[in-house]
Amino acid sequence: MADKVLMKGNEVIGEAAVLAGCRYYFGYPITPQSELPAYLARRLPEVEGVFLQAESEVAAINMVYGAASAGARVMTSSSSPGVSLKQEGLSYIAGAEMPCVVVNVVRGGPGLGNISPAQSDYWQATRGGGHGDYRTLVLAPNSVQEMADMTIAAFELADRFRNPVLLLVDGILGQMMEPVQLPAPTTYDINQKPWALGNPNPRKGGRNLCSTIFLDVEQLEEHNWHLYQKYQVVTDEFAKGAYKHLAVETHAVDDAEIVLVGYGIISRILKTVVEKARKRGIKAGLVRPKTLWPFPSQVLADLAAKTKQFLVVEMSCGQMVEDVKLAVDGKKPVFFFGRTGGTVPSDFEILNEVDKLVRPD
Amino acid sequence: MMTMEQVFARPKSMSKTPFHYCPGCDHGVVHRLVGECLDELEVGDKAIGVAPVGCSVFAYDYFNFDFNQAAHGRAPAVATGIKRVRPDRIVFTYQGDGDLAAIGTAEIVHAANRGEKITVIFINNAIYGMTGGQMAPTTLVGMKTATSPYGRDAQLCGNPIKVSEMLATLEAPVYVTRVAVNTPANLMKAKKALKNAFRLQKEGKGFTFVEVVSICPTNWGKSPTDAHQWLAEKMLPVFPLGTYKDTLGVDKS
Numbered sequence: 157m158a159d160k161v162l163m164k165g166n167e168v169i170g171e172a173a174v175l176a177g178c179r180y181y182f183g184y185p186i187t188p189q190s191e192l193p194a195y196l197a198r199r200l201p202e203v204e205g206v207f208l209q210a211e212s213e214v215a216a217i218n219m220v221y222g223a224a225s226a227g228a229r230v231m232t233s234s235s236s237p238g239v240s241l242k243q244e245g246l247s248y249i250a251g252a253e254m255p256c257v258v259v260n261v262v263r264g265g266p267g268l269g270n271i272s273p274a275q276s277d278y279w280q281a282t283r284g285g286g287h288g289d290y291r292t293l294v295l296a297p298n299s300v301q302e303m304a305d306m307t308i309a310a311f312e313l314a315d316r317f318r319n320p321v322l323l324l325v326d327g328i329l330g331q332m333m334e335p336v337q338l339p340a341p342t343t344y345d346i347n348q349k350p351w352a353l354g355n356p357n358p359r360k361g362g363r364n365l366c367s368t369i370f371l372d373v374e375q376l377e378e379h380n381w382h383l384y385q386k387y388q389v390v391t392d393e394f395a396k397g398a399y400k401h402l403a404v405e406t407h408a409v410d411d412a413e414i415v416l417v418g419y420g421i422i423s424r425i426l427k428t429v430v431e432k433a434r435k436r437g438i439k440a441g442l443v444r445p446k447t448l449w450p451f452p453s454q455v456l457a458d459l460a461a462k463t464k465q466f467l468v469v470e471m472s473c474g475q476m477v478e479d480v481k482l483a484v485d486g487k488k489p490v491f492f493f494g495r496t497g498g499t500v501p502s503d504f505e506i507l508n509e510v511d512k513l514v515r516p517d
Numbered sequence: 518m519m520t521m522e523q524v525f526a527r528p529k530s531m532s533k534t535p536f537h538y539c540p541g542c543d544h545g546v547v548h549r550l551v552g553e554c555l556d557e558l559e560v561g562d563k564a565i566g567v568a569p570v571g572c573s574v575f576a577y578d579y580f581n582f583d584f585n586q587a588a589h590g591r592a593p594a595v596a597t598g599i600k601r602v603r604p605d606r607i608v609f610t611y612q613g614d615g616d617l618a619a620i621g622t623a624e625i626v627h628a629a630n631r632g633e634k635i636t637v638i639f640i641n642n643a644i645y646g647m648t649g650g651q652m653a654p655t656t657l658v659g660m661k662t663a664t665s666p667y668g669r670d671a672q673l674c675g676n677p678i679k680v681s682e683m684l685a686t687l688e689a690p691v692y693v694t695r696v697a698v699n700t701p702a703n704l705m706k707a708k709k710a711l712k713n714a715f716r717l718q719k720e721g722k723g724f725t726f727v728e729v730v731s732i733c734p735t736n737w738g739k740s741p742t743d744a745h746q747w748l749a750e751k752m753l754p755v756f757p758l759g760t761y762k763d764t765l766g767v768d769k770s
């Protein structure tokens with residue numbers, strides 16, 4: 157294993173992508189993810205890869221579609237307004253079952269909003285975002301090390317399930333510098349996917365097609381159920397623990413009377429809140445979804461039988477809280493605390509909320 | 518005993534699927550020319566097509582090689598991705614005028630400006646064929662369509678966009694030409710242009726663009742013969758045939 161190096165979150169995603177065998181990047185400039193394309197603009201030519209600055213996010217995601225269909229490991233990155241523009245392409249990519257990795261370093265919205273960190277793209281990321289019946293896998297790291305590990309996992313999941321995988325990051329993580337241990341490089345061959353366009357190896361039917369059009373209603377229905385079944389397999393495998401290291405982290409939940417739920421940078425603040433609450437004699441615990449789709453519902457459902465209440469904390473007006481409520485299914489009350497517009501809640505603010513909930517007088 | 522020679526056959530690059538195009542439509546003719554050129558250059562097995570939406574969205578059904586079906590207007594971006602991954606393949610897009618000259622304007626201009634080593638075949642029939650005959654950016658002034666029932670008003674909707682002329686102003690493209698398939702003589706020229714374009718790509722020279730001024734008998738409300746006549750009389754003065762950029766002088770050789 158290599159020594160630890162000190163790196164910035166956005167740059168680590170770039171290096172991890174290269175280590176995962178990604179040789180193609182297409183993107184359009186936007187803050188706060190600029191370090192990532194800058195890193196790859198320098199790094200990809202060193203490994204005979206292609207870095208291309210596209211004319212728009214729309215073009216970038218369609219270049220990704222083309223490169224993925226030709227068998228490459230390929231990535232694009234952007235921030236919220238740019239990711240909105242990528243939704244058309246994502247719908248095609250998911251429909252055609254092409255693997256790719258899309259990074260969203262989320263900023264405040266709606267509209268132009270601001271460039272401060274936010275978590276207000278949860279719905280867009282986990283509900284599909286574009287048109288049609290489809291899903292994207294969504295990973296949400298909370299450290300620079302996890303940004304490396306999850307980038308590599310994202311490429312593997314994308315290939316395994318032939319589906320886009322989103323990395324949902326916020327601006328704080330993107331800018332954060334932490335020591336990171338980088339894994340060994342993977343060798344990847346564009347001809348290892350028998351379905352890829354231009355693959356010279358013989359294949360079934362004589363040629364390969366990448367398409368999302370099914371004029372015949374029965375065929376489209378069949379295709380949509382096929383996609384649905386694939387998403388069921390993803391969900392089942394996550395639920396059964398095949399991706400334990402990726403799915404969810406729990407902390408001090410066994411005896412918890414209040415369970416805090418948060419992802420990304422918020423989960424690090426919540427860990428401090430749990431410690432401080434316990435010092436005050438409040439039995440608090442933490443559930444951190446690391447994968448946002450499929451959502452780790454079972455962990456929350458199990459805890460609903462044991463704990464008294466949940467408090468979901470997000471940098472939004474409340475989006476993931478809906479998934480927590482679905483998982484808890486009315487068995488215990490689920491409360492919400494959020495800051496939005498680029499404000500990061502302090503541990504003190506959250507502790508106050510916990511206090512109010514646990515000692516309502 | 519007489520020996521028989523086959524003088525006309527389906528190009529090897531093309532499948533046996535019958536065209537779904539309206540009778541007399543130029544799409545089928547251009548498909549056939551593409552097939553013949555790829556065969557003659559012996560690259561049919563190396564070709565990858567990209568067909569965005571438009572009447573030719575099912576182009577993949579008519580060829581034997583790999584295809585990507587792209588979103589409206591995005592084919593040049595998709596082709597960019599494919600060609601960058603597989604530079605040894607012959608990658609081409611096949612786009613309509615609504616597709617290329619309206620929603621996909623950014624993608625075509627920038628693919629051309631980057632000098633992507635792809636071939637773009639642009640079917641300019643002055644109308645949105647597939648969606649039922651709406652006004653296109655190439656619709657002639659005064660021309661009646663479903664969305665310009667009083668005729669295209671230049672004050673309201675501007676004038677027809679001349680894509681070949683526009684792209685010829687860029688540095689990178691090596692070949693930009695406008696052809697038609699309305700007469701046997703023009704058809705032969707069109708074939709030569711397509712072959713030039715594919716040959717240039719085979720040799721790795723750069724971005725090539727072939728605009729084909731075409732008819733849409735169905736949405737123009739004309740018979741194919743009348744439509745070809747109308748094309749010659751009305752469209753060609755606005756969209757003059759000819760080569761607008763030929764960096765390597767292939768037209769002359």
Ligand SMILES: Cc1ncc(C[n+]2csc(CCOP(=O)(O)OP(=O)(O)O)c2C)c(N)n1
Binds near residue numbers: 573589612615644648
């Ligand atoms: C995003 C999007 N907008 C609109 C459409 C509807 N649509 C399908 S084909 C087409 C235009 C086709 O016209 P053209 O490109 O000129 O091709 P033609 O059919 O004339 O060959 C449109 C608007 C679509 N499929 N996707």
Ligand code: SF4
Binds near residue numbers: 537539646734
């Ligand atoms: S609608 Fe027009 S362009 Fe489309 S196939 Fe028919 S004639 Fe051709």
Ligand SMILES: [Mg+2]
Binds near residue numbers: 640641644645653
């Ligand atoms: Mg048209």
